[in-house]
Amino acid sequence: MKPTTEQLPEFLEEALTDLSSSERQALTAWLQQGTPQAEAETPLTRQLEAIRETLLSQTSVEPYRYAPFFSRISQLFEMPEEQVVSLLTEIAWQKAPLKGVEFVDVDTHLSRDGVHAGLARFQPSVHYPRHRHVEREENLILAGGYTDDAGKLWQAGDLHVMDAGTVHEYWTDAEHGCVLATVSDSRIVWTSPWLRFLSVFVRALKRA
Amino acid sequence: MGTLTARQTAVPQLGGQLGGVGAQEETAGNATTDAELVRRMATGDQLALAVLYERHASAVMKSVIAILGPTAQAQDVLQDLFMEAWRAAGQYDSKRGAVVAWLKVRARSRALDKLRAARRHVQLELKDDESAPAPSSERRAASMNLFEALEGVSEQEREVLILGYCEGLTCGEMAEELGIPVGTVKSRTRTAIAKLRAFWEGQPQ
Numbered sequence: 001m002k003p004t005t006e007q008l009p010e011f012l013e014e015a016l017t018d019l020s021s022s023e024r025q026a027l028t029a030w031l032q033q034g035t036p037q038a039e040a041e042t043p044l045t046r047q048l049e050a051i052r053e054t055l056l057s058q059t060s061v062e063p064y065r066y067a068p069f070f071s072r073i074s075q076l077f078e079m080p081e082e083q084v085v086s087l088l089t090e091i092a093w094q095k096a097p098l099k100g101v102e103f104v105d106v107d108t109h110l111s112r113d114g115v116h117a118g119l120a121r122f123q124p125s126v127h128y129p130r131h132r133h134v135e136r137e138e139n140l141i142l143a144g145g146y147t148d149d150a151g152k153l154w155q156a157g158d159l160h161v162m163d164a165g166t167v168h169e170y171w172t173d174a175e176h177g178c179v180l181a182t183v184s185d186s187r188i189v190w191t192s193p194w195l196r197f198l199s200v201f202v203r204a205l206k207r208a
Numbered sequence: 209m210g211t212l213t214a215r216q217t218a219v220p221q222l223g224g225q226l227g228g229v230g231a232q233e234e235t236a237g238n239a240t241t242d243a244e245l246v247r248r249m250a251t252g253d254q255l256a257l258a259v260l261y262e263r264h265a266s267a268v269m270k271s272v273i274a275i276l277g278p279t280a281q282a283q284d285v286l287q288d289l290f291m292e293a294w295r296a297a298g299q300y301d302s303k304r305g306a307v308v309a310w311l312k313v314r315a316r317s318r319a320l321d322k323l324r325a326a327r328r329h330v331q332l333e334l335k336d337d338e339s340a341p342a343p344s345s346e347r348r349a350a351s352m353n354l355f356e357a358l359e360g361v362s363e364q365e366r367e368v369l370i371l372g373y374c375e376g377l378t379c380g381e382m383a384e385e386l387g388i389p390v391g392t393v394k395s396r397t398r399t400a401i402a403k404l405r406a407f408w409e410g411q412p413q
Contacts, residue, residue, distance in 0.1 A: 011372035014379040015397035027398075030405050044278070048265050051287045055261065059254055059294055067295040068252050143252060157251030 063088035066142050072159075073181050076140055077108040077117055093121055100126040100177075108183070117183045122146070122172040130169040135185030137162045144176035242307035249297035257294050264308055265290070267375065268315045274370055275319040281326065285318045309385075316370060360407050365400035368393055 008016075008031055016024045058064050063085050066073070073088075074081045093102040100123035108117045119142075122128070128146070138161050145155040148170040154160045162168070164185075172178040240259070248256035269286050276282040293311065300310060361369070371377045371385065379397070383390040 009372055009376065011368070011377060011379050011382065011393075011397060012401070015394040015401075018394060019398065027401055027405065030409075031401065044266070044269065044273075047278075047283055048269060048286075051283055051290075052258070052261055052265065055287055055290050055294075056254065056258060058291065059257060064291070064294070065254075066252065067291070068250050068297050070295060071298065155251070156253075 062091065068157075069140065069142055069181075072140055073142075076138065076181055076183055077106060079108055087119075091119060096120075098126070098128070100172075101128070106181075115183060115185055116187060118181075120178075120180050120182060122178040124172060124177040125174045126172045126177065128170050128172070130167065132189045133162045133164060133166045133184070134187070134189060135164050137166075137182065137184035140181045142179045142181060144173045144178040146170040146172045146178050243300075243302040246293070246297050246300045246307055249294055250300075257290070260293070260307070261290055264311055267308070268311050271312050271370055271375065272315050272319045274373055275316065276322055281322045282319070285315060285322060289315050289318060361400045361403050365396045365403070368396045369400050372397065 008028065012031065016027055019027070059067065066088050070081050070084050073084045077084070079087075087106060091104055093104055095101075096103045102121045104119050106117045106119060108115065122144075124144075130149070138159060139154070141154055141156050141158045141160065143156050145153060145158070147153050148168050150168070154170075240256075242260065242263070245256040245260045249260070265286060268289065269282065272282045272285045276285065289311065292314065300307070304310075367386070368382055371382050372379075377385065379390050379393045382393045386393070
């Protein structure tokens with residue numbers, strides 16, 4: 001903690017002013033001797049640049065890309081944060097029936113029954129067709145975003161809560177697409193008869 | 209279809225696009241407040257993290273180096289600190305203090321934890337093989353001395369030394385930052401220096 005130069009820092013000069021002359025001289029002489037310090041191995045600017053590169057590299061990819069949301073995902077899925085980190089480390093995306101959409105089911109610790117939880121990833125400019133929520137659904141946007149048919153923009157960090165009976169459609173961001181964590185109490189129902197038929201067909205195929 | 213604002217960053221597969229981040233830092237804006245940057249970090253905005261780092265990494269690192277020296281441990285502390293800030297950005301409350309204070313308080317705490325851990329490590333090493341001369345014994349001894357010396361001063365006294373030495377604050381500036389009279393800053397400084405002097409003068413040369 002002792003300075004290594006002969007010039008004392010301003011705060012020390014100020015602090016020592018009130019001492020008697022002999023005390024001040026003794027302390028000043030001691031402070032000006034300097035103490036052993038570890039030698040600088042790398043210039044500070046180079047160290048800072050290296051740390052910056054590592055930091056930005058780590059926060060560019062999963063799981064730490066989503067670190068600001070660990071706590072909120074933990075609450076949404078009712079699972080420990082360590083498990084959230086593990087879940088996001090290697091996401092096993094599965095193609096959904098809709099083009100440009102991928103999904104992964106998440107086995108949560110949610111206390112209520114019949115809850116469907118997962119992560120969804122949408123490519124840019126995907127139109128998610130008009131559908132009705134039979135029960136409540138919550139989407140936590142992790143990256144990118146979407147605009148719904150009311151013109152409302154939902155972006156990373158937003159929690160989009162859809163009550164039972166909500167009918168809407170949305171379009172994902174043209175540049176970034178969208179990644180979200182979702183929890184719903186039931187599956188959605190497509191408003192298009194054709195999509196309803198397709199949905200029944202796909203579920204039958206999965207069961208087979 | 210709406211267009212996302214600058215706070216939006218791409219869906220994964222960005223990879224470590226360091227150049228890209230640097231090139232886009234202008235969009236985060238020099239006029240943006242630290243609190244706004246942290247708010248944007250809480251939405252996953254990596255550009256905001258990059259700007260916050262550019263603004264404060266140097267000053268925070270100097271605080272850490274004051275405790276640990278220019279060591280690899282000091283670099284670890286800085287990196288862990290900004291990763292923690294990224295992860296906990298949503299928990300930052302601007303009513304409880306400035307962002308830079310939020311960073312520095314955590315940095316000092318982590319640095320002192322490292323110092324304590326290093327001291328325990330050195331003690332264990334010495335206990336394991338007391339007869340063998342250590343190759344870097346001088347440096348380890350200096351680290352131990354620094355730790356012992358810092359342990360001898362109170363938290364409040366250590367705080368004024370760090371603010372004065374590492375951040376270059378005057379007694380008046382410290383009084384304002386800490387919310388205490390200037391006279392108290394001066395007396396804490398004198399007491400800390402006297403304790404350090406007593407410690408070092410009691411050490412074998």
